[in-house]
Amino acid sequence: MSFTDLLTPVLMGQVLLDGMSISSIYILIALGFTLLFGIMRVVNFAHGEFAMLGGWGLYYLYGQFNVPFLLAVPLAGAIVAVCSLVFEQFVFRFFYQKMFQSMIGLLGLSTAMIYTAVIIWDAYERQIPPAFTSTLEFGESIFGESLLLPTDRVVVFLVSMATLAAFYFLIMHTRMGLGMRAAAQDVEVAEAMGIRTRTVYRQAFLLAIFMTAVAGALYGQIYFLSYELGSQPLLKAFIVVILGGMGSIPGAALGGVILGMSETFLATLFGAAVSNFVSFGVVILILIIRPWGLLGKPE
Amino acid sequence: MSPQAPLSLGAAPPRTMPGAGLLAISALAGAVLLAWPIVFQGSFLVYIATLVMQFSIGACSLQLIIRTGHISMSHQAFVGIGGYTSVILVMKAGWAWHFALLAAIAAPALAGAVIGPILLRLTGKYFVLVTFLFGEIVRLVFIDWQSMTGGSNGIFEIPKPYPWMNDPTAYYYVSLGFAVACVGFCIRLMRSEIGRAIDAMREGPNLTECAGVPVFRIKVVMFIIACGLSGVMGSLNAHMNNVITPGNYGPMESLNLVVMNVLGGMTNMAGAIIGAVFLIALPELLRGYVEWQRVFYGIILIVVMASMPGGMVELLARLRSRLTGREAHLASAVAAEGRT
Amino acid sequence: MSTGGAPLLAVEGLSMTFGALKAVQDLSFTVHDGEILGIIGPNGAGKTTAVNAISGTFKPTAGRVTFDGHLVTGFAPHRLAELGLVRTYQATTVYGTQTVRENCRRGAFLHLYPGFFDALISSAKARAMRAAVEKEIDRLLDWLGLAQFADTEARNLPYGVQKTLGMAIAMAARPRLIMLDEPVAGLSAEETDHVRDTIKRIRASGISAIVIDHNMRFISGLCDRVLVIHHGQELAIGTPAEVMSHPDVIEAYLGKGHAAATAKANHAAPGH
Numbered sequence: 001m002s003f004t005d006l007l008t009p010v011l012m013g014q015v016l017l018d019g020m021s022i023s024s025i026y027i028l029i030a031l032g033f034t035l036l037f038g039i040m041r042v043v044n045f046a047h048g049e050f051a052m053l054g055g056w057g058l059y060y061l062y063g064q065f066n067v068p069f070l071l072a073v074p075l076a077g078a079i080v081a082v083c084s085l086v087f088e089q090f091v092f093r094f095f096y097q098k099m100f101q102s103m104i105g106l107l108g109l110s111t112a113m114i115y116t117a118v119i120i121w122d123a124y125e126r127q128i129p130p131a132f133t134s135t136l137e138f139g140e141s142i143f144g145e146s147l148l149l150p151t152d153r154v155v156v157f158l159v160s161m162a163t164l165a166a167f168y169f170l171i172m173h174t175r176m177g178l179g180m181r182a183a184a185q186d187v188e189v190a191e192a193m194g195i196r197t198r199t200v201y202r203q204a205f206l207l208a209i210f211m212t213a214v215a216g217a218l219y220g221q222i223y224f225l226s227y228e229l230g231s232q233p234l235l236k237a238f239i240v241v242i243l244g245g246m247g248s249i250p251g252a253a254l255g256g257v258i259l260g261m262s263e264t265f266l267a268t269l270f271g272a273a274v275s276n277f278v279s280f281g282v283v284i285l286i287l288i289i290r291p292w293g294l295l296g297k298p299e
Numbered sequence: 300m301s302p303q304a305p306l307s308l309g310a311a312p313p314r315t316m317p318g319a320g321l322l323a324i325s326a327l328a329g330a331v332l333l334a335w336p337i338v339f340q341g342s343f344l345v346y347i348a349t350l351v352m353q354f355s356i357g358a359c360s361l362q363l364i365i366r367t368g369h370i371s372m373s374h375q376a377f378v379g380i381g382g383y384t385s386v387i388l389v390m391k392a393g394w395a396w397h398f399a400l401l402a403a404i405a406a407p408a409l410a411g412a413v414i415g416p417i418l419l420r421l422t423g424k425y426f427v428l429v430t431f432l433f434g435e436i437v438r439l440v441f442i443d444w445q446s447m448t449g450g451s452n453g454i455f456e457i458p459k460p461y462p463w464m465n466d467p468t469a470y471y472y473v474s475l476g477f478a479v480a481c482v483g484f485c486i487r488l489m490r491s492e493i494g495r496a497i498d499a500m501r502e503g504p505n506l507t508e509c510a511g512v513p514v515f516r517i518k519v520v521m522f523i524i525a526c527g528l529s530g531v532m533g534s535l536n537a538h539m540n541n542v543i544t545p546g547n548y549g550p551m552e553s554l555n556l557v558v559m560n561v562l563g564g565m566t567n568m569a570g571a572i573i574g575a576v577f578l579i580a581l582p583e584l585l586r587g588y589v590e591w592q593r594v595f596y597g598i599i600l601i602v603v604m605a606s607m608p609g610g611m612v613e614l615l616a617r618l619r620s621r622l623t624g625r626e627a628h629l630a631s632a633v634a635a636e637g638r639t
Numbered sequence: 640m641s642t643g644g645a646p647l648l649a650v651e652g653l654s655m656t657f658g659a660l661k662a663v664q665d666l667s668f669t670v671h672d673g674e675i676l677g678i679i680g681p682n683g684a685g686k687t688t689a690v691n692a693i694s695g696t697f698k699p700t701a702g703r704v705t706f707d708g709h710l711v712t713g714f715a716p717h718r719l720a721e722l723g724l725v726r727t728y729q730a731t732t733v734y735g736t737q738t739v740r741e742n743c744r745r746g747a748f749l750h751l752y753p754g755f756f757d758a759l760i761s762s763a764k765a766r767a768m769r770a771a772v773e774k775e776i777d778r779l780l781d782w783l784g785l786a787q788f789a790d791t792e793a794r795n796l797p798y799g800v801q802k803t804l805g806m807a808i809a810m811a812a813r814p815r816l817i818m819l820d821e822p823v824a825g826l827s828a829e830e831t832d833h834v835r836d837t838i839k840r841i842r843a844s845g846i847s848a849i850v851i852d853h854n855m856r857f858i859s860g861l862c863d864r865v866l867v868i869h870h871g872q873e874l875a876i877g878t879p880a881e882v883m884s885h886p887d888v889i890e891a892y893l894g895k896g897h898a899a900a901t902a903k904a905n906h907a908a909p910g911h
């Protein structure tokens with residue numbers, strides 16, 4: 001596809017929507033990742049596997065038990081988050097505030113979860129049944145031809161935006177969010193101020209896994225569902241978080257938009273391989289010039 | 300010279316002359332290694348041992364980088380560069396293997412010389428992250444450079460270096476020879492004044508630089524040497540397996556080499572080899588249960604990192620201190636780094 | 640001693656800015672062979688920054704540094720060490736997990752390293768250098784009163800001894816000029832006296848020194864000349880006596896009122 005082809009408003013609109021929906025998924029996953037890093041100093045290499053669990057949650061709730069889609073997504077996220085407290089208790093807890101050990105230990109968790117998934121569900125790709133097959137059609141009067149937007153992409157975008165809004169509200173306007181922000185600033189000070197870190201850690205863990213599982217459910221719905229579902233989103237979240245600055249919440253949002261958009265446009269114009277190289281290359285470049293990321297703070 | 304210092308991980312091991320005990324152990328190990336393929340002739344244990352030899356080269360060369368204070372998550376990418384170089388030169392350009400091997404050392408060393416000075420400016424977690432991504436880029440190059448590398452399917456029907464190496468026993472002895480040479484080189488290097496400077500700069504970079512040690516230059520040189528050595532593993536491994544695919548050279552596989560070092564306590568070449576034995580041999584005991592094997596591997600990683608970040612060397616030290624009833628200081632540089 | 644011959648170290652117009660903060664501004668001074676220069680100033684005055692800019696830890700924003708006739712502005716610390724300019728740090732100055740002797744060996748890298756291949760094969764040259772350094776270290780440890788701790792791990796040493804070890808590491812490099820950043824901070828009066836004697840003996844062996852501290856008594860009892868820094872700028876430079884009677888120094892150290900009173904007293908005295 002050449003550049004001029006893309007310049008038509010109709011195509012532009014579709015690519016833009018693709019970019020927005022994928023950006024919002026990346027942001028959801030990256031936010032969870034950065035939350036765990038910012039508060040507990042764990043580098044959660046198993047993050048993608050929680051996204052995969054979210055995908056399976058949606059597969060059963062919506063695909064098998066016919067729970068309405070808009071209910072099934074958050075329900076899947078919640079179920080995965082609550083069940084994952086087991087992991088918090090038996091794995092994550094031991095790695096809090098131990099960055100290096102967490103990297104390797106949680107890579108171990110990732111491996112264990114992936115292959116357990118293979119054992120339980122086999123290695124084949126599955127499809128979560130489409131929720132909305134229709135396309136939204138509008139804008140004929142403006143552009144001369146009508147803009148065709150797949151409804152499911154629009155829904156994905158809206159659902160993740162709603163989740164993001166809820167997250168924002170929780171962090172900025174509740175006591176729980178205040179505790180988390182305090183702990184992210186400085187755990188010891190927060191403890192001295194009487195914040196119970198154990199509780200904050202649990203809340204942050206629940207929140208992070210919830211967002212990731214929701215993102216994974218949406219991602220699985222757009223693409224496919226398999227034991228591998230988590231690896232791509234994790235890598236992307238990883239890039240987003242590095243781009244924006246490890247531990248920085250606005251950084252994750254900014255990084256998600258930059259990566260999602262540039263990736264969609266580059267992939268449309270030059271193909272997926274080029275878009276991958278460019279995004280990795282740019283991130284490495286940024287890391288070398290400004291290792292703490294765009295909105296992070298140097299240590 | 301110095302009394303048996305309490306083991307301090309992350310710090311350099313005490314520099315002592317090899318004692319009689321160590322010599323005896325070495326002689327025994329040498330005898331076992333030489334006799335191995337004769338005792339287990341025709342068994343897959345010969346293949347496993349050959350694999351361990353090759354991974355020992357990878358793990359020990361990686362330790363040269365780790366000892367300078369940089370945990371590289373892209374080492375397997377350099378192994379891959381060596382492997383592909385060797386295979387392509389032999390199969391497409393018709394080179395004799397011994398020349399291809401030289402190129403397989405030169406190519407990753409050259410790549411290391413280009414990328415090393417850029418990456419090594421970063422320290423700590425940033426270095427880990429960037430090398431992780433760099434490893435991913437190299438993997439993508441292997442996948443996307445179809446005409447050269449055969450894409451994600453890789454290159455098949457790779458011949459053995461020489462016809463006589465079709466015999467697994469012969470391949471074992473050749474790998475053993477290279478492993479002894481490479482690992483010996485690493486050990487010798489770390490026991491020299493260069494090794495002293497390297498351990499010093501990991502423990503106190505500023506202080507060391509003020510003593511006249513060209514810290515950055517040494518880091519770069521070690522990186523280049525390590526990458527070059529990794530090519531030996533790449534070539535030996537690819538020709539043994541008959542096939543080379545990008546999947547073997549991603550960041551996750553690099554992690555495997557890091558974990559070998561972690562299990563071995565990070566600052567000990569013998570530890571890295573023990574780690575290699577453990578990580579290569581263990582899965583083979585669970586042959587036929589590939590998934591369970593991986594699950595088990597993951598759980599072991601979790602348990603090891605959660606309970607004894609100093610690795611198996613720490614475990615041994617604990618056992619020894621319990622046996623001798625002495626209180627051992629078990630401070631770990633890894634643990635210290637994790638806390639900051 | 641203070642003016643004859645070319646200086647060992649000459650600093651001209653040294654400045655170091657961090658963003659908007661001018662940590663060091665336009666400092667100029669010299670250190671001659673066998674001289675001890677004191678640098679004194681309140682917290683945050685820019686003493687450490689000045690040393691950092693000289694020793695290559697930072698590249699100075701402006702200025703020239705000449706050492707032993709070489710222009711060394713912005714040289715990396717290891718190149719300065721090769722030329723004979725070595726420093727200690729205000730904080731962490733030893734390798735905690737290593738023995739005192741090993742600490743010194745690490746400091747003596749320049750005299751231990753025979754070149755890559757000689758080191759690798761442990762050649763005759765390498766062994767000869769090692770033997771020489773071992774002797775040198777024995778002497779050094781004796782000299783600094785560290786011999787009894789030779790095989791002790793540095794982290795198990797009392798704080799005062801660790802500070803001395805920091806100096807021993809620097810001395811092991813056989814410097815011509817040693818820069819000591821607050822060598823007596825946190826030491827008892829007795830230990831301070833010991834360090835003062837040590838620095839004097841270091842000088843007696845022909846090594847020049849720059850000594851940083853807050854304490855005017857310590858500095859004036861030790862140094863040939865003193866540089867007073869305030870807000871990154873030179874306030875006064877001269878012999879301890881000159882500096883201590885300098886009105887700006889009195890004002891900065893004892894407050895405005897006191898300075899005015901002293902000045903008035905000085906002014907009034909000749910009149911009567």
Ligand SMILES: Nc1ncnc2c1ncn2[C@@H]1O[C@H](COP(=O)(O)OP(=O)(O)OP(=O)(O)O)[C@@H](O)[C@H]1O
Pocket residue numbers: 657660662680681682683684685686687688689729
């Ligand atoms: N790397 C840096 N980046 C930014 N500002 C710095 C840096 N190093 C020092 N400063 C600032 O420069 C000023 C001078 O600091 P410096 O450490 O040189 O003071 P000092 O005289 O050594 O003080 P002290 O007696 O406490 O050791 C301080 O305001 C300090 O905050």
Ligand SMILES: [Mg+2]
Pocket residue numbers: 686687688729820
């Ligand atoms: Mg200071």
